[in-house]
Amino acid sequence: MSSVLSLLKTARIVFKHYSRSFCIGFLTILLPATALSETIYVDDQPVDVQVARSETEQQRGLQGVRHLEKNQGMLFVFHPARQVCMWMKDVPIDLDVGFFNDKGQLIAVRHMKAQTENTHCSPRPIAWALEMNAGWFQEKHLTEGARLRLN
Structure with missing residues (x-):
């Protein structure tokens, strides 16, 4: 606020x-x-997210963001579902990205190091990608099959 x-x-x-x-x-x-954040859930974990729907918002992502609160992240929306690759150019903090299929199921989590240009690709087509602080998915015991729930 x-x-x-x-x-x-x-x-x-x-x-x-x-x-x-x-x-x-x-x-x-x-x-x-x-933009104001929205609250979504991964299983029973509430997450405050900024939503990146447009190509411009997705390209910008979390570039320049130096800190995320504990349950804060960015949700990327891909409709129609497709295979997606993410990178960390100009992102100064380590992040994890969770890839969710069109049914909202977590299919993979990738760790992404700050300030790198390595690509981190979804193993299959996805409808959503959720970027969170590094270690968040592991800390919350969220593994493959966890469910994404939008409000």
Whole structure:
């Protein structure tokens, strides 16, 4: 919530000093990065996620994010389901990615090291990928077959 308030304060300053077209462009760039989170569940574990639906949001992913709270992550949506590869360019923290098929079942978890360009691919077509802090899936005892539940 504080990031949204900060964005609104910044927007007010920008609107006061710059042209309308510049301000609209400025907000278009910032709003996807500060979108409000949604709560989803993996089995009984609640997760606050930012959702990456568009290609632009998916390409940006968690680039530049230096910290995620304990149950915070990013959910990538792929419809129709397809095989997907992820990478960690410009992501300064280690992450795990869980790949979920079109039935919402976890089919694989991959560990991804920060600031690398190695690809981490789903073994089969998926509908969702969930990026979380490194070790989160193991800590929560979430293995293949765990269920993703959207609100």
